Amino acid sequence: MLLIRYTAKFIQIYKGLEPALKEEVKEKILFFQDAKNHEILKVHKLHGRFKTCYSFSVNYKIRIIFKYENKTAVNLLYVGNHDGVYT
Secondary structure, eight states: OOEEEEEEEHHHHTTOHHHHHHHHHHHHHHHTTTTTGTTEEETOOOOGGGGEHHHHHSSSSSEEEEEEEETTTEEEEEEEEHHTOOO
């Protein structure tokens, strides 16, 4: 199981989400903790200015950006819609 750490920016954005979306985000983070689920979540490495980061899908519109701290821990950096995440 991956250890999940949250940046201040992630927490700030998360607090502003609608309650139903917050629940969905929590469920996907729990699902993400098991590496066997990464393919289902479409975990992928990013490019360009985000080349040190990875992303996974919460739903069709919402993404979470994260960085691996090491093999057993990640830092969640951002949650938001696809267009907002990558701009």
